[in-house]
Amino acid sequence: MKDVKILGPGCKRCDAAVEMVKAEAAKLGIDIKIEKVTDYAAIAGYGIASTPGIVVDGKVVHAGGLPKLESIGPWLKG
Amino acid sequence: MTTDAKAAISDRAVTGRWLLGVVAAIVVWAAVYSQLVPFSEWLVSQLPVERNSHLGSALQFFIYDTPKVLLLLTLVVFAMGIVRSFFSPEKTRAMLAGRSEGIGNVAAAGLGILTPFCSCSAVPLFIGFVSAGVPLGVTFSFLIAAPMVNEVALGLLFALVGWKVALTYLAFGLMVAIVSGFVIGRLKLESWLEPWVLEIRAGAVDLPTGEISIVDRIKAGIEAVKDIVGRVWIWIIAGIAAGAVIHGYVPADLMVKIMGADAWWSVPVAVLVGIPMYTNAAGIIPVVEALLGKGAALGTTLAFMMSVIALSLPEMIILRKVLTIRLIAVFVGVVGTGILAVGFLFNALFH
Numbered sequence: 001m002k003d004v005k006i007l008g009p010g011c012k013r014c015d016a017a018v019e020m021v022k023a024e025a026a027k028l029g030i031d032i033k034i035e036k037v038t039d040y041a042a043i044a045g046y047g048i049a050s051t052p053g054i055v056v057d058g059k060v061v062h063a064g065g066l067p068k069l070e071s072i073g074p075w076l077k078g
Numbered sequence: 079m080t081t082d083a084k085a086a087i088s089d090r091a092v093t094g095r096w097l098l099g100v101v102a103a104i105v106v107w108a109a110v111y112s113q114l115v116p117f118s119e120w121l122v123s124q125l126p127v128e129r130n131s132h133l134g135s136a137l138q139f140f141i142y143d144t145p146k147v148l149l150l151l152t153l154v155v156f157a158m159g160i161v162r163s164f165f166s167p168e169k170t171r172a173m174l175a176g177r178s179e180g181i182g183n184v185a186a187a188g189l190g191i192l193t194p195f196c197s198c199s200a201v202p203l204f205i206g207f208v209s210a211g212v213p214l215g216v217t218f219s220f221l222i223a224a225p226m227v228n229e230v231a232l233g234l235l236f237a238l239v240g241w242k243v244a245l246t247y248l249a250f251g252l253m254v255a256i257v258s259g260f261v262i263g264r265l266k267l268e269s270w271l272e273p274w275v276l277e278i279r280a281g282a283v284d285l286p287t288g289e290i291s292i293v294d295r296i297k298a299g300i301e302a303v304k305d306i307v308g309r310v311w312i313w314i315i316a317g318i319a320a321g322a323v324i325h326g327y328v329p330a331d332l333m334v335k336i337m338g339a340d341a342w343w344s345v346p347v348a349v350l351v352g353i354p355m356y357t358n359a360a361g362i363i364p365v366v367e368a369l370l371g372k373g374a375a376l377g378t379t380l381a382f383m384m385s386v387i388a389l390s391l392p393e394m395i396i397l398r399k400v401l402t403i404r405l406i407a408v409f410v411g412v413v414g415t416g417i418l419a420v421g422f423l424f425n426a427l428f429h
Contacts (some may be wrong), residue, residue, distance in 0.1 A: 009201065040201055040399060044278045049167040049206030051199045063285055064166055064194065066301075068294070 002032045002076055007043045007053035010036075013066055014052040021054065024072040032076065089291075096293045104153075111149050118142035136326025143318045143364055147234065148311065151360060152303055154233030159302025162194045163295045167203055168285055169193075174220070175211045179263045182216040187255040190223030200393065204400055208271070209278040215263015222413060223255035226388040230306070231359035238367040246424070247380060254384065254416035261412050270405040313361030321368035330372045337374035339428075344378045345421035349414055352385025362386050377424030384417045 004021055008014030018036060025032045037043055037055075046053060050064030054075070061075045118141045127134045170193045174186055195203070200221065207217040227248060236244040268276065324333075337344050362383050369379050394406050401409070 007202075009199075011196075011199070040205060041274055041278060043202050044205035044209055047206070047210070049171050049203045049210075050194070051202050060285065063168055064199075 002030060003057050004032050004034045004076075005037050005055040006034065007037045007046055007048060007055065007063075008051040009040065009043070010038050011051065016066060017052040017054065020067065020069065021072055021076075024069070025076055028073055028076065030076045093292050096296050100296060107149065107153060111146070114142060114146050114149075118145075132326045134326075136322040139325040139368070140318055140322040143238075143321065143367075144315060147238070147314055147318065147360075147364060148307070150233060150237045151230065151310070151314070152307055154229050155306045156299040156303050158229035158233075159299035160295045162192065162302070163290060163298040165189070165193045167193055167195070167199075167206070170220070171207055171210055171212060174207070174216055177213070177216060179213055179215055179260060182213060183219040183256045183259045183263070186212075186216045186219035186259065187223040187227075187252045190220045190255065191227050191229075191252075193220075193224065195224040200396055201399055204397070205275055205278060208275060213263055214268055214271075215259045215261075217259075218262045218409070219255050219259025222258055222388060223252060225393070226255065226384060227251035228359060230310070231363065231383075231387065234360065234363040235366070238363055239370060243370075243376065243380075246376075247383075250380070250420045250424075251384065254388070254413065254420060258409075258412045258416050262408065265408065267405055267408060270402045270408075272400050272402060275400050310360040314364070317361035318364040321364035324365065324368040324372060328372055333369070333372040333374055337369060337378050339375035339377070339425045341375075341378075342422075342425075344375070345381050345418060345425065348378050348382035348421065349385040349389075349417055352382050353389045353410075353414075354391055355386045359383075359387055375425050376428050377421040377426075380424060381417050381421030384420065385414070388413055388417070 002025075004025075006014055006018050006021070008017070014036070018034060021032070022034060025034075043051065043053065046055060046060050048060060048063040052062075052066075053060060053064075054062040054067060056075050056078070062071075118138060121141055122129065122134065122138045125134075125137065127137060129135075129138070170189045173189065174182060177185060204217060204221065207220070208214060212220075231251075232244050232248055235247055335341065337348070366379055366383050369382075370376065389410055394410070397409075398406060
């Protein structure tokens with residue numbers, strides 16, 4: 001079970017990032033627990049400066065803009 | 079031949095196709111652009127209105143300007159999307175962290191133009207900068223320059239009003255950002271941040287940076303077009319419609335009386351009127367074009383434009399989450415004073 005957090009105050013792209021990760025996980029058959037982090041203090045605590053940010057198992061893998069579709073797989077498997 | 083070598087060759091073929099596609103798109107763009115004047119004249123001549131009437135004049139402005147502005151915007155945003163793929167807020171922060179004031183303010187304002195920035199992530203960016211050791215005043219220089227001096231404003235000013243005004247706006251927009259940030263830094267207002275902001279000491283995160291290919295950068299340009307043009311086109315049409323009304327109906331002598339260089343009070347009024355108005359650069363520039371065309375003074379018009387873009391109520395409401403009211407008031411006061419100075423200076427110089 002991978003623990004995925006999407007960091008973002010609730011912009012359109014943050015929601016889009018959630019959907020992308022969900023779809024990719026389903027496609028690859030990887031079991032994930034996905035959580036949206038919208039609290040500014042919590043987001044800042046991860047040390048990013050742009051949103052949406054993506055955290056997999058406690059490690060920041062992406063910040064700012066939508067992720068590239070082909071990089072999501074390796075993050076979830078890694 | 080090894081599979082690696084084959085993959086490299088097919089990679090090169092893909093890159094080549096993308097580059098060809100970009101060249102073809104630019105050729106089509108240029109062809110369409112060159113036909114805009116004849117097309118708009120033809121279209122207006124088909125309409126049942128007198129060409130030289132108020133309505134005819136307004137319609138011609140609207141029909142010619144709308145596709146022109148949209149085409150130019152697409153090109154500028156695409157090019158800037160590619161440039162910006164070399165920058166990110168995290169890289170910018172790393173460059174600014176621990177910088178001294180002065181040089182830091184200059185660097186922050188310059189990077190504000192080049193770094194991808196969206197006002198929806200202004201708050202995470204603000205906290206991310208301050209908590210990683212970027213001085214408060216330097217952070218403000220960035221936050222003032224990023225929305226005010228951007229490719230949309232500069233590109234449209236260049237195209238609609240001319241390169242002199244565009245360069246002037248660039249230079250003085252940067253100066254307002256640098257000086258305002260420096261002044262805010264000197265005032266030592268760290269204690270006026272919301273208390274929880276200061277407790278975050280996250281430090282900067284190291285992001286794994288994958289290889290970014292030319293194709294990725296072209297795609298970033300296309301993404302930027304979809305995102306920005308998709309978001310601002312409605313503002314542009316509203317702005318051009320307002321510009322068309324000014325162009326067709328507002329008498330020039332009235333404009334000179336209200337916004338001319340002799341009316342010194344028009345500069346502060348322009349700044350005050352600009353604060354509650356919310357539009358982005360794309361919406362305000364067609365209005366600026368029409369105002370200047372009717373004889374409004376350059377300084378007054380620039381002050382109005384800077385105020386509308388840099389001092390907006392919605393942005394202040396977003397920043398209220400991290401700044402106390404007192405700090406927001408100082409921010410508005412310092413930036414507003416800078417804009418006033420630019421307005422007066424220009425009216426005096428280009429009289």
